[in-house]
Amino acid sequence: MPVEIRSPEGFEALLSRLSSIEECRVKIGYRRKETEEGTRRIKVLKVKARTPRRLYTIVFEDIDKGIEFAKKIKDKCGEIRVLDAELEDKI
Numbered sequence: 001m002p003v004e005i006r007s008p009e010g011f012e013a014l015l016s017r018l019s020s021i022e023e024c025r026v027k028i029g030y031r032r033k034e035t036e037e038g039t040r041r042i043k044v045l046k047v048k049a050r051t052p053r054r055l056y057t058i059v060f061e062d063i064d065k066g067i068e069f070a071k072k073i074k075d076k077c078g079e080i081r082v083l084d085a086e087l088e089d090k091i
Contacts, residue, residue, distance in 0.1 A: 001053075001054055001055075002054070002055045002056075002057060003054055003055070003056050003057070004056075004057050004058070004059065005056055005057065005058045006058075008058065008069055011047070011049075011056065011058045011069075011073075012072075012073060012076070014049070014056060015049060015073055015076040015077065016076060018049075018051055020051050020052055021049050021050070021051055021076070021077055021078055022050045022051065022052070022078065022079075023049075023050050023077065023078060023079045023080070023081055024047060024048065024049050024050070024070075024073065024077035024078075024079070024080045024081070025046075025047070025048045025050070025080075025081045025082075025083055026045065026046070026047050026048075026066075026070050026080060026081070026082050026083065026084075026087060026091060027045075027046050027048075027082075027083040027084055027087075028043060028044070028045060028046075028063070028084045028086070028087065029043075029044050029045075029046045029059075030042065030043060030044065031044045031059065031061075042061065043063065044059050044060060044061050044063070044066075045059070045060045045063045045066030045067065045070075045087075046058070046059050046060075046066075047060070047066060047069065047070055047073070049077065067087070067090050067091060070091050071091060074091075
């Protein structure tokens with residue numbers, strides 16, 4: 001079952017509490033956002049942590065903050081896989 005975590009501090013606490021993290025993935029995705037003109041798609045950065053039971057996800061609308069967060073949790077994840085070519089040199 002997928003679970004979305006809203007705060008970076010909560011995601012870090014979850015990573016330190018869990019011992020069975022298989023891998024973390026970093027990818028660029030899109031999310032719909034309501035504006036006055038209607039809905040539009042915005043680019044977001046998703047960091048996902050896979051365990052045997054669940055997939056934990058945190059979404060960053062500010063991509064630079066997401067990249068810094070991914071660098072910070074690098075030691076807590078067993079392996080970080082970057083799924084987008086434009087992010088490979090940044091993480």
